Amino acid sequence: MLIFERSRNGRSAYSLPPMDVPESVLDMEPHLIRKVEPGLPEVSELQIVRHYTELSRKNYAVDVGFYPLGSCTMKYNPKLNDALAESEDLSFLHPYQDEADLQGALELMYNLQNMLCEITGMDAFSLQPAAGAHGELTGMLIIRKYHKVNGNTHKKKILIPDSAHGTNPASAAMVGFEVVEIKSDSEGLVDVEELKKHLDENVAGIMLTNPNTLGLFEKNVSEVVQLVHEAGGLAYYDGANLNAIMGIAKPGEMGFDIVHLNLHKTFSTPHGMGGPGSGPVGVKKFLEEYLPVPLIQEGEGGSYTFKYDLKHSIGKVRSFYGNFSVLVRAYAYIMSMGAEGLKKVSEMAVLNANYLRKRLSERFKVAYERICMHEFVLDNYPVWKNLGVKTLDMAKRLLDLGFHAPTIYFPLIVKEAMMIEPTETESKEELDRFAEAMFRILEEAEKEPDILREAPKTTPVSRLDEAKASRHPVVRWRKEEERGS
Amino acid sequence: MKKFAKSHEWVEVEGKTAVVGISNHAQEELGDVVYVDLPEPGKEVKKGEVLCTIESVKAAADVYSPVSGKVLEVNKNLEEKPELVNESPESNGWLVKLEIVDESELSDLMDEEEYRKFCESEG
Ligand SMILES: Cc1ncc(COP(=O)(O)O)c(C=O)c1O
Numbered sequence: 186m187l188i189f190e191r192s193r194n195g196r197s198a199y200s201l202p203p204m205d206v207p208e209s210v211l212d213m214e215p216h217l218i219r220k221v222e223p224g225l226p227e228v229s230e231l232q233i234v235r236h237y238t239e240l241s242r243k244n245y246a247v248d249v250g251f252y253p254l255g256s257c258t259m260k261y262n263p264k265l266n267d268a269l270a271e272s273e274d275l276s277f278l279h280p281y282q283d284e285a286d287l288q289g290a291l292e293l294m295y296n297l298q299n300m301l302c303e304i305t306g307m308d309a310f311s312l313q314p315a316a317g318a319h320g321e322l323t324g325m326l327i328i329r330k331y332h333k334v335n336g337n338t339h340k341k342k343i344l345i346p347d348s349a350h351g352t353n354p355a356s357a358a359m360v361g362f363e364v365v366e367i368k369s370d371s372e373g374l375v376d377v378e379e380l381k382k383h384l385d386e387n388v389a390g391i392m393l394t395n396p397n398t399l400g401l402f403e404k405n406v407s408e409v410v411q412l413v414h415e416a417g418g419l420a421y422y423d424g425a426n427l428n429a430i431m432g433i434a435k436p437g438e439m440g441f442d443i444v445h446l447n448l449h450k451t452f453s454t455p456h457g458m459g460g461p462g463s464g465p466v467g468v469k470k471f472l473e474e475y476l477p478v479p480l481i482q483e484g485e486g487g488s489y490t491f492k493y494d495l496k497h498s499i500g501k502v503r504s505f506y507g508n509f510s511v512l513v514r515a516y517a518y519i520m521s522m523g524a525e526g527l528k529k530v531s532e533m534a535v536l537n538a539n540y541l542r543k544r545l546s547e548r549f550k551v552a553y554e555r556i557c558m559h560e561f562v563l564d565n566y567p568v569w570k571n572l573g574v575k576t577l578d579m580a581k582r583l584l585d586l587g588f589h590a591p592t593i594y595f596p597l598i599v600k601e602a603m604m605i606e607p608t609e610t611e612s613k614e615e616l617d618r619f620a621e622a623m624f625r626i627l628e629e630a631e632k633e634p635d636i637l638r639e640a641p642k643t644t645p646v647s648r649l650d651e652a653k654a655s656r657h658p659v660v661r662w663r664k665e666e667e668r669g670s
Numbered sequence: 671m672k673k674f675a676k677s678h679e680w681v682e683v684e685g686k687t688a689v690v691g692i693s694n695h696a697q698e699e700l701g702d703v704v705y706v707d708l709p710e711p712g713k714e715v716k717k718g719e720v721l722c723t724i725e726s727v728k729a730a731a732d733v734y735s736p737v738s739g740k741v742l743e744v745n746k747n748l749e750e751k752p753e754l755v756n757e758s759p760e761s762n763g764w765l766v767k768l769e770i771v772d773e774s775e776l777s778d779l780m781d782e783e784e785y786r787k788f789c790e791s792e793g
């Protein structure tokens with residue numbers, strides 16, 4: 186039930202004392218003054234409290250249970266980092282305050298820029314972009330500008346593997362690049378021979394995720410990057426999946442020129458559900474002048490200032506300095522984990538994924554199976570063909586059994602894909618519980634497949650008609666009187 | 671008689687006009703179709719190029735033109751009822767009518783029986 190449906194005329198959650206000042210008329214252009222009441226819900230305080238408490242109880246979150254949403258790194262984020270981001274000292278800062286007032290915040294951002302350089306092997310970082318895809322867009326703008334400055338405006342082709350996250354081709358296309366898809370080979374990796382066919386003087390660059398969306402490490406990455414460089418292109422690293430390699434491998438050392446990170450995955454801000462996020466972009470020295478402004482620099486006497494004078498800067502990509510609260514969480518996380526701690530995070534994320542992969546492979550088919558990184562993909566096509574149960578049905582049944590469903594139908598190169606990312610923060614018992622649930626579902630598929638086709642039954646709403654929702658979306662609630670055609 | 675491409679489109683030629691759609695197998699794999707992004711009439715496509723895009727609850731998929739030609743007409747019914755692609759992929763759920771330029775292009779497409787075998791070998 187929506188709070189609007191609880192509304193009754195004249196009910197309210199407050200009582201104000203009688204007005205003790207004279208009423209005055211708004212001095213405003215008449216057409217700016219509202220003529221109808223705004224239609225806010227009229228409810229009592231208790232109704233409001235119950236309404237939102239009930240909603241929160243219907244919610245599923247990492248704080249409630251296992252959330253193996255592949256590609257999204259839904260790991261537990263320490264509450265300490267939230268507390269710091271919310272602290273009065275930081276949350277009451279205003280971006281228009283004088284630099285001198287903001288020294289603590291600037292120092293934090295300056296240090297974070299340097300830490301991200303160290304973690305990724307890049308030379309300079311901009312903290313501005315507000316999400317992963319925004320970082321990609323920033324990276325693509327840098328590539329376009331770089332080729333323009335160097336008189337290579339004919340370079341219009343961006344190469345992207347067919348396993349890429351959908352945002353990659355979208356970001357390149359938005360900047361006006363022509364996207365060329367590179368097929369994966371039989372191991373699920375970039376097909377180097379296929380890549381060579383597309384390398385010519387028009388190549389502006391490549392976008393690569395490593396580990397890729399199958400959770401596999403692109404072992405030919407150095408060769409791929411070198412080939413693209415030889416064709417005069419730049420190499421872009423989608424570092425959304427950094428959770429798998431921190432302290433172990435660096436994109437900078439793999440030869441990449443530009444990288445973005447999703448702080449709202451690996452660095453202690455929850456991913457998804459509308460943000461806020463943060464997708465900082467790092468570059469090698471020769472591209473530093475192209476970064477969006479401002480960067481933070483260390484001035485004389487240990488003071489920090491904004492740096493706006495970058496010769497080829499693509500400009501600003503967001504208001505002010507990015508999503509500061511996300512930067513605070515990332516900084517607090519890195520400081521409290523330390524270098525060894527971050528390395529351990531990646532080791533545990535990879536260990537957990539491999540443990541669960543190994544357990545599930547007793548009964549399920551794993552796509553391109555071999556040692557994986559932080560996630561892996563099940564190929565449930567055989568289940569569909571043999572038992573008539575879709576990946577979607579299995580995912581829905583997991584909700585009944587108390588889990589968030591994994592990512593499904595992605596990556597596109599695996600039919601009936603189910604993409605599982607357990608993350609480092611889950612215990613062995615939790616992983617076992619999930620594996621048992623998956624085995625149970627397989628047994629149900631064999632014996633009582635209708636349970637799966639009708640799932641979920643125990644959730645606040647049962648199976649939704651996704652097709653109808655997409656074909657005839659109703660995006661706004663309307664009062665009874667307003668409905669109709 | 672229908673001919674099928676490896677990328678799961680069908681084409682049926684009457685005179686100079688070719689009707690194009692996706693196969694029943696393709697619609698099953700795609701799942702519920704929610705939107706079809708049809709081309710403008712007049713657009714010219716080459717065999718193997720993207721003709722239009724179909725969006726399902728699972729994914730967005732490109733449809734490749736099984737022959738070269740010029741778009742004469744698109745299936746307007748799909749704007750309101752994209753589900754026709756699921757309900758009747760090889761008839762009422764057709765996508766595009768093309769004026770074909772080279773009939774010999776049909777020769778390397780599969781007939782129904784060959785296509786069925788091809789799908790089995792793929793799955
Ligand atoms: C590999 C990869 N790249 C890019 C993105 C896009 O990030 P965002 O959702 O912050 O735009 C994601 C998101 O999950 C991702 O997994």
